[in-house]
Amino acid sequence: MEELEREHKSHRMGMHTEQLAGRTQQVFFSPAEGENLLYPGAFDVDFNKRAEFDAGEMDSKAINLKIRELMSQGYGTIVVKNPLAKHSVGVGILNRLQLYFEGSLGYFGVGLIDGPNVRIKGRVGWSCAENMLAGTVVVEKNAGSCFGAAIRGGDLVCMGDVGSRTGIDQKGGTIIVGGRTGAFSGFMMQRGRMVILGDAGKNLGDSMYDGTIYVGGEIESLGVDAVPDEMTDLDIAWLERKLALYGLKAPNGTAKMRKIVAGKQLWNYDNLEPSEKKIVL
Amino acid sequence: MCGIAGIIHRGATGDIGGEMTSMLLSLKHRGPDSTGFAIYGPARSGELVMRFKVAEQEDLASGFKIHHQIKERRAEVDRRIAEMGGEIVEREEPTEYAGRYWLRFDGDLRRFADFIEDIEGVEILSIGDGLELIKDLGDAGRVAEQYRLRGFNGTHAIGHTRMATESDVDIRSAHPYWAYPFRDISVVHNGQLTNYWRNRRELEHRGHRFMSNCDSELIAVYLADRREQGLELEDAMRASIEELDGVFTYLVATSDSLGMAKDVMAAKPMVLYESDEIIALASEEVAIRSIFPREIDTFDPYEGEVRVWKS
Numbered sequence: 145m146e147e148l149e150r151e152h153k154s155h156r157m158g159m160h161t162e163q164l165a166g167r168t169q170q171v172f173f174s175p176a177e178g179e180n181l182l183y184p185g186a187f188d189v190d191f192n193k194r195a196e197f198d199a200g201e202m203d204s205k206a207i208n209l210k211i212r213e214l215m216s217q218g219y220g221t222i223v224v225k226n227p228l229a230k231h232s233v234g235v236g237i238l239n240r241l242q243l244y245f246e247g248s249l250g251y252f253g254v255g256l257i258d259g260p261n262v263r264i265k266g267r268v269g270w271s272c273a274e275n276m277l278a279g280t281v282v283v284e285k286n287a288g289s290c291f292g293a294a295i296r297g298g299d300l301v302c303m304g305d306v307g308s309r310t311g312i313d314q315k316g317g318t319i320i321v322g323g324r325t326g327a328f329s330g331f332m333m334q335r336g337r338m339v340i341l342g343d344a345g346k347n348l349g350d351s352m353y354d355g356t357i358y359v360g361g362e363i364e365s366l367g368v369d370a371v372p373d374e375m376t377d378l379d380i381a382w383l384e385r386k387l388a389l390y391g392l393k394a395p396n397g398t399a400k401m402r403k404i405v406a407g408k409q410l411w412n413y414d415n416l417e418p419s420e421k422k423i424v425l
Numbered sequence: 426m427c428g429i430a431g432i433i434h435r436g437a438t439g440d441i442g443g444e445m446t447s448m449l450l451s452l453k454h455r456g457p458d459s460t461g462f463a464i465y466g467p468a469r470s471g472e473l474v475m476r477f478k479v480a481e482q483e484d485l486a487s488g489f490k491i492h493h494q495i496k497e498r499r500a501e502v503d504r505r506i507a508e509m510g511g512e513i514v515e516r517e518e519p520t521e522y523a524g525r526y527w528l529r530f531d532g533d534l535r536r537f538a539d540f541i542e543d544i545e546g547v548e549i550l551s552i553g554d555g556l557e558l559i560k561d562l563g564d565a566g567r568v569a570e571q572y573r574l575r576g577f578n579g580t581h582a583i584g585h586t587r588m589a590t591e592s593d594v595d596i597r598s599a600h601p602y603w604a605y606p607f608r609d610i611s612v613v614h615n616g617q618l619t620n621y622w623r624n625r626r627e628l629e630h631r632g633h634r635f636m637s638n639c640d641s642e643l644i645a646v647y648l649a650d651r652r653e654q655g656l657e658l659e660d661a662m663r664a665s666i667e668e669l670d671g672v673f674t675y676l677v678a679t680s681d682s683l684g685m686a687k688d689v690m691a692a693k694p695m696v697l698y699e700s701d702e703i704i705a706l707a708s709e710e711v712a713i714r715s716i717f718p719r720e721i722d723t724f725d726p727y728e729g730e731v732r733v734w735k736s
Contacts, residue, residue, distance in 0.1 A: 200718070226718075228714045229709070229710035229711045229714045230711060231709075231711065247720055248723070250711050266720060267710065267722070267723050267724070269694075269709065270694060285722060286723065286724040288694065288696065304724070305724060307727070308691040308728055324727075326725075326728055327689075327691055327727075327728045345728060
């Protein structure tokens with residue numbers, strides 16, 4: 145029973161990864177191996193132990209140090225009030241943690257994280273969750289450009305609209321946008337999934353190497369080597385399950401969403417030497 | 426990098442000097458070299474307000490002679506205003522090298538500006554019914570203190586914190602720029618224009634003058650030129666998105682409007698807050714938060730977007 149509870153808990157925490165193909169599209173971590181998921185020196189925190197503090201008069205470094213100090217004291221649920229759009233807040237957390245921001249974050253918020261579940265009640269600036277490795281980040285309002293740049297794992301969700309270059313250089317994980325995204329979203333995407341429930345700006349998926357982009361609204365234009373692909377039952381099942389986790393729905397139903405993948409026709413996919421290429425072309 | 430900010434009160438006035446100072450202080454890390462304000466205060470009937478400088482701040486370190494030259498230049502400005510048929514109603518000297526005049530003048534503003542600026546070291550920063558353009562070296566706190574900007578009442582303002590990249594650290598290259606010779610039009614910009622020289626040559630052939638080599642000045646002159654050709658402000662801004670190449674976000678203000686334009690790549694940031702009473706924009710949300718400590722909804726305008734608001 146305890147084992148089952150831990151398993152449910154780990155699922156709720158988003159401690160799972162996605163496989164891009166195959167019958168089972170998600171792989172859950174074994175809760176029994178939870179200890180192996182912790183970094184050496186990570187703090188042993190208790191989610192039932194809650195702390196909150198007012199960040200209104202603190203600078204970014206002081207806020208980050210305060211979060212760390214609370215984690216070292218075993219607090220597993222931390223509420224940060226009045227972050228006032230300060231930059232680089234909540235970064236580098238390599239720990240299990242329930243972290244709540246009651247307000248907005250500036251640039252580079254919750255970047256380089258590995259493990260925490262973050263909920264931001266306001267908006268985030270540019271490059272939210274850059275290089276995130278695992279965990280979940282939910283933004284309740286809008287986000288700036290470069291949302292989820294180079295993320296490698298975890299779920300990054302924005303309930304509202306996001307700026308341009310969403311998921312630039314994405315290497316894994318899932319980015320979900322409840323509204324619209326700007327130009328060059330998925331630029332040089334390499335792996336992972338991006339779900340845009342609203343419209344997508346021009347040059348979507350430009351020069352993407354791999355990965356999948358789903359769009360519920362209109363696409364202004366596709367980028368170089370980004371091509372439409374057919375939605376499969378697996379895609380639909382995955383989308384419905386994933387969106388349900390965050391209480392989101394595709395406006396016209398998941399079956400009508402469009403799927404964009406890499407055409408893999410760019411020069412980096414061929415084996416020709418430049419001199420040979422000249423002859424072929 | 427540079428930081429830009431704008432604020433407009435709808436159907437009301439406020440302490441725009443204090444508000445813009447707070448916003449620009451929050452953006453200080455984006456550019457500490459110089460700070461500039463374009464503030465739109467109440468117009469005086471039949472009078473123009475002119476901001477100008479007769480020397481650069483750094484000139485004061487060049488020897489004792491400059492102090493005498495500044496006095497001579499000020500006297501020459503007064504003499505030429507009189508010669509052009511203008512009348513100085515009121516005058517202030519916020520710094521040794523800066524001036525603020527209220528004038529009566531109803532002649533050709535381009536000829537007037539050209540004649541005054543023909544004096545060595547003299548540059549008109551702005552002329553208008555309500556526009557006052559103030560810029561100097563240092564952060565917003567220092568400039569606001571020097572020019573007593575806190576408590577300055579008005580409808581709207583734009584501002585700039587500059588990180589000099591391709592031109593000098595001096596007042597001449599600081600932002601905002603007045604859209605010479607159009608009264609009450611000013612511009613601030615964050616970015617880089619890559620077809621600067623081609624556009625500059627074209628505009629110079631049409632008789633426009635440039636006081637610096639800063640690409641931001643080109644946007645002001647470009648908009649002035651398109652306005653001269655009869656385009657409405659918003660149409661001129663839309664044309665700029667097509668004709669100016671590079672990465673840029675800029676703000677433009679007129680006597681009763683505030684506008685923003687973002688290039689097609691959306692490579693330069695802008696965050697926007699809009700309500701029935703006020704619109705505030707800045708390179709970073711932290712600047713907007715400096716005047717709205719309560720929770721508000723903000724968003725990023727998209728690539729190629731142009732917006733204009735009236736006061």
